Amino acid sequence: xxxxxxxxxxxxxxxxxxxxxxxxxxxxxxxxxxxxxxxxxxxxxxxxxxxxxxxxxxxxxxxxxxxxxxxxxxxxxxxxxxxxxxxxxxxxxxxxxxxxxxxxxxxxxxxxxxxxxxxxxxxxxxxxxxxxxxxxxxxxxxxxxxxxxxxxxxxxxxxxxxxxxxxxxxxx
Amino acid sequence: xxxxxxxxxxxxxxxxxxxxxxxxxxxxxxxxxxxxxxxxxxxxxxxxxxxxxxxxxxxxxxxxxxxxxxxxxxxxxxxxxxxxxxxxxxxxxxxxxxxxxxxxxxxxxxxxxxxxxxxxxxxxxxxxxxxxxxxxxxxxxxxxxxxxxxxxxxxxxxxxxxxxxxxxxxxxxxxx
Numbered sequence: 001x002x003x004x005x006x007x008x009x010x011x012x013x014x015x016x017x018x019x020x021x022x023x024x025x026x027x028x029x030x031x032x033x034x035x036x037x038x039x040x041x042x043x044x045x046x047x048x049x050x051x052x053x054x055x056x057x058x059x060x061x062x063x064x065x066x067x068x069x070x071x072x073x074x075x076x077x078x079x080x081x082x083x084x085x086x087x088x089x090x091x092x093x094x095x096x097x098x099x100x101x102x103x104x105x106x107x108x109x110x111x112x113x114x115x116x117x118x119x120x121x122x123x124x125x126x127x128x129x130x131x132x133x134x135x136x137x138x139x140x141x142x143x144x145x146x147x148x149x150x151x152x153x154x155x156x157x158x159x160x161x162x163x164x165x166x167x168x169x170x171x172x
Numbered sequence: 173x174x175x176x177x178x179x180x181x182x183x184x185x186x187x188x189x190x191x192x193x194x195x196x197x198x199x200x201x202x203x204x205x206x207x208x209x210x211x212x213x214x215x216x217x218x219x220x221x222x223x224x225x226x227x228x229x230x231x232x233x234x235x236x237x238x239x240x241x242x243x244x245x246x247x248x249x250x251x252x253x254x255x256x257x258x259x260x261x262x263x264x265x266x267x268x269x270x271x272x273x274x275x276x277x278x279x280x281x282x283x284x285x286x287x288x289x290x291x292x293x294x295x296x297x298x299x300x301x302x303x304x305x306x307x308x309x310x311x312x313x314x315x316x317x318x319x320x321x322x323x324x325x326x327x328x329x330x331x332x333x334x335x336x337x338x339x340x341x342x343x344x345x346x347x348x
Contacts, residue, residue, distance in 0.1 A: 006300035007266035008286070013278040030204070044279035050267030060298060064254040064291035066315055068210045069197035077206055077251065077317055083277075123294045139277050148206040148319075150199045160256065160289045162282075166300050167266075 004057055004166045009046055011083075011139065014158030016074050025152050034076060034155055036144040043085075043140040054167040055130035056087060059116070059137075061123040063161030065144055071156035076149040078157060082119035084141030089113065089134035092127065117141070133170055137163075178230055178338045183219045185255075185311055188241055188330040198324045205321040207248055209329070212256075212313030219309045227339040228302035229259055232288065234295040236333030238316055246328040253316035254291035255333065261285065261306035264299070287312065290335075305342055309335070 017023040022037040048054055065081045067074075091114045098107045116125055149155045191209045200206040221227055234255055240247040263283045270279045288297045314331070321327060 004300040005266075006264070007268075008263055008282075008299065009270065010280050010282045010286070011277040012280055012282070012287075030200075032200075038276075040274065040276045042274045042276070044275045044277040045271040046268060046279060047271060048266065048268045054266075062291075062294060062297035063289040064252065064294075064315075066252060066254065066317060067208055068315060069193075069195060069208050070210060072197045072199070075197060075199060075206070075208055077208075077319070079251075120291075121293055139279065142277065148200050148204065150206075160287060162286070162288050162297055164297065164299055165266075 004168060006164050006166045008162055008164050010160060010162045011044060012160045014156065016154050016156040018154040023154055025149055031147065032149045032152070033147055034145065034149045036155065038142040039140060041140065043138050046137045048135050052169040052171065053133045053135055055132050055170055056089065056127070056134045056165060056167050057130045058124065058126045058166035060164045061118050061161055062164070063159060064120070065157055065159040067155070067157055073150050074154055074156035076155040076157065077146045078144055079146040080120050081142070081144040082117050083139060083161070084115060084117040085137055085139045086113055086115045087131050087134050088136035088138065090132040092129035092131070130168070137165070178340060180336055180338045182334050182336050183309065184332065184334045185217060186332040188328070190246060191327045191329065192325060196327045198321055204319055205324065206319055207321040207327055208317035209327055210313060210315045212311070217311040221307050225341045225343065226305045226307055228304050228342055229261065229306045229337055229339045230302045231298040231338040232257065232290065232296060233336040234290040234333050235336060236331065238314070238329055238331040240328055241330045244328040246323040246326045248322065248327050249318045249320040250316055250329070251318040252292050253314065254289045255314055256287060256289055256312040257335070258285055258287045258310040258312055259303045259306050260308035260310065261303045263303050264301040302340070309337060
């Protein structure tokens with residue numbers, strides 16, 4: 001890690017999510033429970049430009065997703081969240097292959113454009129052999145769940161999450 | 173940047189405060205009594221970097237906790253919290269850009285005076301290339317939420333959090 005460079009970008013947003021935005025709610029007794037699946041194939045994209053592509057060794061997220069008193073009457077308690085993103089590049093060389101059958105857990109070998117999901121309790125991923133020739137980072141999925149949605153039809157959440165991408169220029 | 177080459181300093185926020193509306197809100201049916209607070213933002217705490225040189229910041233770690241005092245009758249259970257902090261400096265940029273549309277998650281570069289959220293479960297942020305020429309470190313606000321509000325108008329929160337800031341002086345390369 002000593003020889004690496006890094007760059008940063010953030011996602012910062014607040015929205016009131018209803019059914020049309022992927023919000024689902026259920027109730028048992030007086031307890032309210034909810035999930036949110038806010039996904040998009042195009043999502044948000046960082047395009048790496050310049051003379052060289054980069055090899056990515058680590059990505060770290062810092063931040064949190066929460067509701068706020070300002071969001072009343074759409075407050076909620078967030079218990080967990082995850083962000084899924086795709087790195088457009090080549091994964092490290094595989095040293096084997098996946099047995100096609102049986103494969104009850106749908107194991108896959110992401111040789112290109114690996115998809116990674118980082119979450120509230122596991123915010124970083126590190127590679128000794130990097131993802132090579134990375135050209136884009138595309139955030140595609142946001143999953144959030146929790147309890148205590150104040151309103152049954154929607155919940156409002158906000159976030160500031162910083163991405164630190166540790167890299168070397170290709171060939172250096 | 174190897175951590176061995178860095179210096180560090182620390183600042184601490186420490187307090188015990190009662191928070192009421194509009195910074196605190198309560199909802200839900202007993203016995204849950206959910207709550208959330210968002211405090212600060214209008215009035216911030218600032219550490220000004222002084223001396224001959226500015227500093228380049230490589231890492232911030234928030235060590236500590238936010239919880240209720242046992243002695244009060246306004247206790248709560250804190251389930252999550254995060255501190256919003258700002259570094260008054262310039263962040264490194266890579267040759268690249270953000271697709272303007274679509275931008276579903278509102279991706280942004282935030283290169284000047286960047287804001288970070290340091291949370292209960294992941295209270296640090298780290299850079300291989302630093303935030304340059306930092307002149308101040310600012311604690312903008314505290315967001316917290318949880319269950320079990322004992323009192324439905326006031327929340328008591330006690331906090332003692334030390335921010336460790338790892339840096340080099342601008343233009344210096346330490347050789348040990």
